[in-house]
Amino acid sequence: MTTPMQADQKDIRFIIERQDGPDQPTYTEEFTVPYRPNMNVISALMEIRRNPVNANGDKTTPINWDMNCLEEVCGACSMIINGKPRQSCTALVDKLEQPIRLAPMKTFPVIRDLQVDRQRMFDALKKVKAWVPIDGTYDLGPGPRMPENKRQWAYELSKCMTCGVCLEACPNVNDKSSFIGPAAISQVRLFNSHPTGAFHAEDRLEALMEDGGLAQCGNAQNCVEVCPKGIPLTTSIAAMNRQTTLHSFKSFFGSDKGRTGSAVEA
Amino acid sequence: MATRRDYFSRKVHSLLGVIPIGLFLIVHLSVNYYIVDGVESFNKAAKFMGSLPYLYFLEVTVIALPMIFHGVYGVYYAFLGSINTNRYSYARNWMYMLQRFTGVFLVIFIAWHVWETRLAKLRGVEVNAEMMQNIVDNPLMLIFYIVGILSATFHFANGLWSFAITWGITQSPRSQRFMSYVSGVVFLALSFVGIRSILTFAGIL
Numbered sequence: 001m002t003t004p005m006q007a008d009q010k011d012i013r014f015i016i017e018r019q020d021g022p023d024q025p026t027y028t029e030e031f032t033v034p035y036r037p038n039m040n041v042i043s044a045l046m047e048i049r050r051n052p053v054n055a056n057g058d059k060t061t062p063i064n065w066d067m068n069c070l071e072e073v074c075g076a077c078s079m080i081i082n083g084k085p086r087q088s089c090t091a092l093v094d095k096l097e098q099p100i101r102l103a104p105m106k107t108f109p110v111i112r113d114l115q116v117d118r119q120r121m122f123d124a125l126k127k128v129k130a131w132v133p134i135d136g137t138y139d140l141g142p143g144p145r146m147p148e149n150k151r152q153w154a155y156e157l158s159k160c161m162t163c164g165v166c167l168e169a170c171p172n173v174n175d176k177s178s179f180i181g182p183a184a185i186s187q188v189r190l191f192n193s194h195p196t197g198a199f200h201a202e203d204r205l206e207a208l209m210e211d212g213g214l215a216q217c218g219n220a221q222n223c224v225e226v227c228p229k230g231i232p233l234t235t236s237i238a239a240m241n242r243q244t245t246l247h248s249f250k251s252f253f254g255s256d257k258g259r260t261g262s263a264v265e266a
Numbered sequence: 267m268a269t270r271r272d273y274f275s276r277k278v279h280s281l282l283g284v285i286p287i288g289l290f291l292i293v294h295l296s297v298n299y300y301i302v303d304g305v306e307s308f309n310k311a312a313k314f315m316g317s318l319p320y321l322y323f324l325e326v327t328v329i330a331l332p333m334i335f336h337g338v339y340g341v342y343y344a345f346l347g348s349i350n351t352n353r354y355s356y357a358r359n360w361m362y363m364l365q366r367f368t369g370v371f372l373v374i375f376i377a378w379h380v381w382e383t384r385l386a387k388l389r390g391v392e393v394n395a396e397m398m399q400n401i402v403d404n405p406l407m408l409i410f411y412i413v414g415i416l417s418a419t420f421h422f423a424n425g426l427w428s429f430a431i432t433w434g435i436t437q438s439p440r441s442q443r444f445m446s447y448v449s450g451v452v453f454l455a456l457s458f459v460g461i462r463s464i465l466t467f468a469g470i471l
Contacts (some may be wrong), residue, residue, distance in 0.1 A: 210269070
């Protein structure tokens with residue numbers, strides 16, 4: 001397979017943490033991939049898949065990883081690249097220190113190699129009702145309008161792609177703690193700020209206040225540092241701390257079980 | 267149905283750290299500072315504190331019970347976390363780590379400190395300047411006390427910052443940054459008061 005060109009081209013070294021199945025032991029395997037301009041980590045992984053031979057020249061199994069959109073909007077291809085969780089599609093080889101080290105995001109159950117199961121994030125979105133219910137048995141008509149300045153910051157929150165990077169970086173998301181993680185908390189802020197979504201604001205706040213909600217945030221603020229979309233996650237967490245606090249006061253002292261919707265405006 | 271025990275405990279834990287424990291820390295360090303004016307002055311202040319009305323009630327409700335809850339829940343909570351400053355060496359993550367280390371250390375330090383002073387009083391020893399002078403005459407105990415004071419002032423100052431977030435007071439990054447400056451000033455001021463007092467007891471200043 002050698003071409004004359006390859007002599008003056010560099011190879012890229014990869015050190016990849018692998019695992020053959022969910023409960024299998026982990027091991028590392030090294031690979032060298034011939035350099036091409038403008039490669040990303042995924043195109044390198046595809047190169048290995050085409051010719052699954054490790055750096056020692058031994059034949060091995062191709063590496064498993066998850067991917068979908070290849071433009072950093074789906075969140076599927078997150079992994080630990082040189083120690084930091086990020087999307088492999090936008091991890092450009094030219095900008096990475098070599099050897100490039102890849103590992104799965106172990107906050108989540110590993111399915112195989114670099115592929116993890118982010119189901120807990122989708123369960124969290126269900127738990128907090130991260131949607132706007134608009135279906136009825138008759139035409140409900142147009143919803144209330146949203147002020148432009150609010151739309152602008154809400155749009156930033158809507159960029160969340162449940163990629164799992166914030167949960168991976170959070171010291172309080174682990175097997176011991178029941179913390180829901182930053183992503184779902186920020187989604188409550190998003191849907192509570194939506195004029196129609198606000199009809200169900202209290203349901204979402206109550207879901208966050210239950211065990212396994214937002215209580216165990218430890219304010220380490222790693223989430224906001226690592227979020228690939230620059231979502232103000234720590235602002236969202238503090239905002240939900242305020243909304244839930246006001247909600248709990250209203251439902252304890254108030255006359256209408258806190259169902260005024262005004263907690264959201266605070 | 268899921269309970270809200272976590273939510274309630276966490277909020278109460280955060281609040282108790284400021285009121286009354288944080289306020290108590292300020293009062294305690296301020297009373298200690300009388301030693302800078304001399305032994306007489308300190309003994310007078312200590313005597314006044316010891317002669318407050320319904321002292322036992324105050325000590326149990328304002329100091330002991332809040333501290334026990336804050337300590338027990340705090341240690342449980344600290345061990346829920348997994349320190350990851352190796353991979354994520356951001357300033358706030360270091361604060362997160364230090365908050366937990368100082369918290370666990372303070373449980374040990376305060377237990378020892380209460381045994382050595384307040385419980386000694388029950389055993390018939392008089393609490394006065396001489397008592398502290400004897401304790402910190404030992405250089406190892408002096409170091410133990412300095413680390414204890416700095417842990418307490420850091421834990422309180424940084425706790426103020428996270429209290430403001432946990433209760434939803436500071437939401438914007440700007441207000442959180444402002445609060446971190448406030449927290450820094452509180453740390454420096456209280457540390458000065460605490461360290462100057464303990465060094466005076468030790469006869470170094």
